[in-house]
Amino acid sequence: MLSLPRKQSLIGYVLILPALLIMSLLLLYPFFYATWLSFHTKMIGAPAIYVGIKNYLDVLASKDFYIGFLRSITYTFPAVFLKLILGLGLALILNQEFKGRRIMRSLAIIPWVLPVFVVAFIWMWMYDYALGALNIILRSLGLPVVRWLSIDNAMMSLIIVNVWKGFPFFFMGILSGLQSVPQDLLDAASVDGASTIQRFRYVTIPYILPVIYIVSLLSIIWTYGDFTTIWILTRGGPGDASLVLPVLIYQTLYAEFDAGKASALSILTMPFSIFFIYLIVRLLRR
């Protein structure tokens, strides 16, 4: 590897310095501030008082934290799995040559481009027991209506919203992966007598697997941190049926006004995300 002359590399460092500073300011400062806060009792409007690991112990001793974690997992993995299945299926269909394909591709990404609060409000109306579109359809078909946001159904209904909003991301990622599969290879496999399923299994999948990994991992991180949809639709209820960690953190900060405890809670939710970020970084290095 060629090494740059000392002066030139110095200029390089100087040039990236502003970017580094901005990144430090935007990323590292909030992180370190949150970490610092997590060791303090910091009521909003009052000075911070050092309390050591008390906030962490309080959070770990609280039943809500474990409920929140469990609900977050219950929300995240089924949602990501369903988004993957839907996104993959749609990408395979819309990768075929047919008339209107471009329009279909454009329509498919509409849920993704809608702001998340708009999506939440749309579904809030769809789920309404008396006036919602879903129950109106069920009624008109003579079927029993469903209490979509009841204690038994709330999590499933939230997952449906998240899947509807998020599957186009999988679709777009996988479609771009599919377009990179060399046609020659698929043709060669056909000549060798491979069936459609075999071509998909042994040619297409290996090509799109890295994309699937990346979009899935990103989606796990985003879904795990989803707040808006749940807050608008259920506020963590009924009971604690949808009390995911972001809702718990929000309530700790804005109901208890306790920035220290909210920070400790945030820090404790991070190992999960960090694990998946680590996987992404490893994949990107390959």
Added chain:
Amino acid sequence: MSEPKKVGRRTFLNYAIAVVATGVIVGAATYFAAPKGEVTVTAPGTTVTKTVTTTVTGTPTTTPPTTTTSPTTPTGKPKLTAWYRMTFLEDFNVYLREKTLEWAQKRGVEVELSQLPFTEIYSKLTAAVDAGNPPDISLWAPLALAAEKPETRLLLPVDDVINEIGRDDFFEPSIKVGTLEGKAYQLSLWCEPYLWHIRKDVLEKKGIQVKTPLSWIDAKEIAEKVNDPANDFYGLGITLGMNEDTTNQWNSLWWSFGGQYYTSKRASGVTLKSSATRNAVEYLVDAYKRKLIPPDAVEWDSAGNNKCYMGGRGMMVMNPASIMYSLHNDNPDLFNKTLLVYPPIVFGGTNGFVIYKTCKYPDLAKDLLVYILSDKKSYTERFIKPSWGYCCPIFKSVAEEMKKIPYWEPFANAAEFTYGSYPFNEPCMALDEAGPKYIIVKMLQKIILEGQDIDAAIDWAHNEYVSIFRKYYGD
């Protein structure tokens, strides 16, 4: 194929300097070319989902600024920053904007006014209070957070403003709601009483008479007479969902049964565990089990009871007049069929202005508030009347005037005894924390959804309140 053109270090630096220099020149030109001394609406908006930021630099026409020694802005005029909460009432937002800018023009003051939806002003002000960087004035504030503890108090008393407008003309709860240690820290602007909205046509059909005030016991009796769950029509459109209206309706019910959150501000002063609480819980659980309340009420958001009534599923609901405002515009038939009655103790939020200690021009800020509230004629005509009862007057004289209009009579009567917390009606950080944590809702849902024993659920809620009170006020 041609080689990509290489850019040398010197050339790159030259380009970079040229880009920066152009930016500086364009920026400076824009700054100096901008018109001065004119009203500038930088982001006009008309709906509650938008944030409206308005800056006005007025030309002095009448009274000069009362503070002359304070630092001034680059334009040489004193400047106030104001954040107002918006509501769904466009007349409301426009009125406050116009009055503020009108004042700024007259006094020759620069006012940077931001009108924010409630959810936004809540988080923005909380963050600003924490950072010690609040605006000069705000309409709505986390009052207890900003004023209850003397050592971290961020607000200025506004008793002189109240006195100048006329203390005797204010309803007593509207002053008490912002008073700590004998000083008022909020200048109330309006209250939002929760009233019974009842289907008059059904009452007439069944020959039922309604007393005023309508107690919760009587309301349940009426509900029993008209309840028809088989046809999706319910006597009580009471929300039991995870939203603030559940606690608000609970307050009205529970207070009327003799309940109160505390007798003194300390952990041992919490009085949630009481026979009044048990009676109120039993009332709701019984009504839910007997389907006087819609089964889906446990899943409603804060608009759930509105939709229940407006969709024709509820005989009666308890709500501020946002329902009437909507019905007036969209469903005049149901509007005319609605009877409004107040309960024995009225729950309702009271909203008002506060001035922050960091304000450089407190006299000007107070002058602005006096200006907005002393013009009671336009307050009545442009602010109160167009709200159809959503904004109820905090002035006795205005309420007396409004009582002459039959529609307004229940609102004007209720305004006199609308409480945010009964009986003390004072800022309380512990209650401010307990509300958004939905402790009351969770207590009710533990019984209704999880089948928990009533006493165990009350114990749980009581202990939650005790621990919150202990945090703020000790044992």
